[in-house]
Amino acid sequence: MTSQTEETIKKGVICASCDIACPLVSEVKDGKVVKIRAHQDKGPLKDYICMKGVNAPNGFSSEHRITKPLKRVGERGSGQWEEISWETALDEIAEKLTGIVDQYGPEALAVSTSQWNTSTDNGMGRRFMNLLGSPNWISGVALCAGNTAAVNRMTYGWFPWPDYRNTKCIVLFGHTPKKHSWTPIYHQIRKAQKNGAKLIVLDPRRNENVDSADIWLPLKAGTDAALSLGWLNVIIEEELYDKAFVEKWTTGFEALKERLAEYPLARVAEITGLEETLIRESARMYAMADSACIPWSPITDQQVNSTSAIRLQAILRAITGNLDAPGGDVLHGLNPEVINEVELEWHEILPQAQKDKQLGNEQHPVFTYRGMEALREPTKRVWGREYVNLITGSFMAVPYRTFQAMAYEKPYPVKAFFALGNNALLGYSNMKLIRDAMMNQELVVAHEHVMTPTAQLSDYVLPGDSWLERNHLQDSLGWNANILVSNKSVEPPGECHGAFDFWRGLAVRMGFEEHFPWETTEQIFDYRLKNLGVSFEEFAKNSFGHTPKVKFRKYENTGFATPSGKVELKSSILEDLGFDALPYYRDSPQPSEEYPLLVFTGVREDEFFQTGHRFIPELRKRRPEPKFFLNPKDAKNLAIENGEWIFIINKAGKIKGIAEIRDDMPPGLVRAPHGWWKPETKQGKDFLSSALDLSDAQLTIEEEGYIDTEQGIPHLRGLPCRVEKA
Numbered sequence: 001m002t003s004q005t006e007e008t009i010k011k012g013v014i015c016a017s018c019d020i021a022c023p024l025v026s027e028v029k030d031g032k033v034v035k036i037r038a039h040q041d042k043g044p045l046k047d048y049i050c051m052k053g054v055n056a057p058n059g060f061s062s063e064h065r066i067t068k069p070l071k072r073v074g075e076r077g078s079g080q081w082e083e084i085s086w087e088t089a090l091d092e093i094a095e096k097l098t099g100i101v102d103q104y105g106p107e108a109l110a111v112s113t114s115q116w117n118t119s120t121d122n123g124m125g126r127r128f129m130n131l132l133g134s135p136n137w138i139s140g141v142a143l144c145a146g147n148t149a150a151v152n153r154m155t156y157g158w159f160p161w162p163d164y165r166n167t168k169c170i171v172l173f174g175h176t177p178k179k180h181s182w183t184p185i186y187h188q189i190r191k192a193q194k195n196g197a198k199l200i201v202l203d204p205r206r207n208e209n210v211d212s213a214d215i216w217l218p219l220k221a222g223t224d225a226a227l228s229l230g231w232l233n234v235i236i237e238e239e240l241y242d243k244a245f246v247e248k249w250t251t252g253f254e255a256l257k258e259r260l261a262e263y264p265l266a267r268v269a270e271i272t273g274l275e276e277t278l279i280r281e282s283a284r285m286y287a288m289a290d291s292a293c294i295p296w297s298p299i300t301d302q303q304v305n306s307t308s309a310i311r312l313q314a315i316l317r318a319i320t321g322n323l324d325a326p327g328g329d330v331l332h333g334l335n336p337e338v339i340n341e342v343e344l345e346w347h348e349i350l351p352q353a354q355k356d357k358q359l360g361n362e363q364h365p366v367f368t369y370r371g372m373e374a375l376r377e378p379t380k381r382v383w384g385r386e387y388v389n390l391i392t393g394s395f396m397a398v399p400y401r402t403f404q405a406m407a408y409e410k411p412y413p414v415k416a417f418f419a420l421g422n423n424a425l426l427g428y429s430n431m432k433l434i435r436d437a438m439m440n441q442e443l444v445v446a447h448e449h450v451m452t453p454t455a456q457l458s459d460y461v462l463p464g465d466s467w468l469e470r471n472h473l474q475d476s477l478g479w480n481a482n483i484l485v486s487n488k489s490v491e492p493p494g495e496c497h498g499a500f501d502f503w504r505g506l507a508v509r510m511g512f513e514e515h516f517p518w519e520t521t522e523q524i525f526d527y528r529l530k531n532l533g534v535s536f537e538e539f540a541k542n543s544f545g546h547t548p549k550v551k552f553r554k555y556e557n558t559g560f561a562t563p564s565g566k567v568e569l570k571s572s573i574l575e576d577l578g579f580d581a582l583p584y585y586r587d588s589p590q591p592s593e594e595y596p597l598l599v600f601t602g603v604r605e606d607e608f609f610q611t612g613h614r615f616i617p618e619l620r621k622r623r624p625e626p627k628f629f630l631n632p633k634d635a636k637n638l639a640i641e642n643g644e645w646i647f648i649i650n651k652a653g654k655i656k657g658i659a660e661i662r663d664d665m666p667p668g669l670v671r672a673p674h675g676w677w678k679p680e681t682k683q684g685k686d687f688l689s690s691a692l693d694l695s696d697a698q699l700t701i702e703e704e705g706y707i708d709t710e711q712g713i714p715h716l717r718g719l720p721c722r723v724e725k726a
Contacts, residue, residue: 014474014486016467017052018609019115020182021474026489033057033468033489047187050180055618060466064450064615064679067494070461077457077685086495089460094509096443100416106133107357110402110414113139114421121499122524123344128503130350131512135358136397140427143713144298146393148310150367154573155314157561159390160329161480162293164188167327169198169289174299176207180606200282206664215282219272221600221718222588225305228312230268233260234283242321252570259582287320291327303717307710308583318567324553332480333383339528347387359405360398364712365577367396374573382561390478398712399428400702406437420447420499423611425454426675429700429714450615453688465492473525484545579710588718595720599648599670601696602716611675626657629671635661645726653698656726672696
């Protein structure tokens, strides 16, 4: 809603400084956003704001911001650019892409996007690719929530959201919501605790939630799946599970019991480094609670046992009676009155022959078209649509296989690469491979705010708009059924345009105009809201959003959206794909004489989200350099002093940062932050704004024993390394 008092205009906005979507208010004077504040002065939303949201206007007015399209004029990565118009840029990109498709086929285009860039294109990116014929779409959600959604769908047909309001027990598998990171979840957890909920924290490090936890399990890094197997053993052995639910609504229970026999508590204790009594006590606390939830965790997304760890969390929810139940983990489904983005993505029109070419689908099929194929009929039966792209992670190519095809042209050449709002070079694993892949392209396009390392290796850099400069319908990427409104506060500077404008402009030039009938995002919002009988203008003026009433235990009427119609403790889909149908644990990479420590990579810092925000002075002042956390004993053994520059080195590469010696770190484990580069330092392929020195993506490894077999995603939670003074 919009109101005006004197010279100040106030608008309700949805923050996109991270992916949690806090409702905020922008205050505008003389065409500039002068303040960002919480949506409420009092009430449940008053604390839903963090330093990233507060400082967002400073980032969007940064001297580093790109406001004119840039075209490379020197060699790739030389840093030589000329300004051109947006129209000219799209003309040239369309011409070059047409030539590549004519020579190599449509699958020669690969596209990488972020969650926010995907959601703000209203499905037009996938629509364009499906019309063109390319299945090779990738995203960072392959390592973060999107892959979790796909694995959850294989187990019970949807990706649940915790009912924090009613829960009596919360289990955090390494996930660490804080005041400035996943802020709403932090406050919902605190509120639940005030209402009597227990908190169980699993983390090798004594993290920020431990002090308020009822039980802390400091398990060894990368052993989440083993701990979950131990919990299930206790719960089934002591008959703490929901017998009626298991009998009526699950398949594979006896087979699961046989598998659990391979993981007696003594073995689980040895693997995890925990006492048997602590494992048993925590399992009882979870299973015996009147209600309990296990929120999503990025930690289990990024391990060699990721598929099994995610499945085990899903199984725990189900057999304890906490699935789609009050206080448990709820299967929301799509908002029935608002057209979802996936309906606009048009996956139905991509020919099966092209789907079969999706990179990585043979080796690691879980979140590819091949992996999701068996869910089409069940999803339509329960949720009303064959294709549901939860967190945009259900129909992806495998990232590292895509970059291999770009670099080595096997199994076929990929010669055009678009990165939209996605600093791909640092955002995935194996930065060296990605750099080689980008250097081997005939066309690279970046849609960005600033000259990221990825943009520095591009042929065209198109300036993107910001979340304060566009209208938006935020639909949680299908995770829950809430629809929220974000109002444009100011006009984009220069020639900055949104992702929708990019895809529609390209579609018109390549003969797809009839399939892109909406000329503006507001027109497409009108279309998406048509079932409510309102225009976007009316909706945004009179409503904060649209939230249908939550219904529980919907499966009693519909069954689950799986091939069996039940929760598949033994997965028929994984079995048909040639994988172990039951969850398991395998050892993650272990220390050696050459690499005696383990490094825990991919850690997000409060000041930044992913690889962004390094150009905002107020945030960089708080965190000017990357810091590596290590235990005092390890520091003493290595003669490292607090504040010294050090290297983390492993078989893949090395990065440098400042040592921060901390008692909350366990011996033998080093923590490295994610996505570091410095916009103020030298650009170009040989420097990449210090990313070659600082980016944790240089430590990741993509080979047998270092990746999850079913998904093909990398192990980031405990890589063998050594530490040296820099």
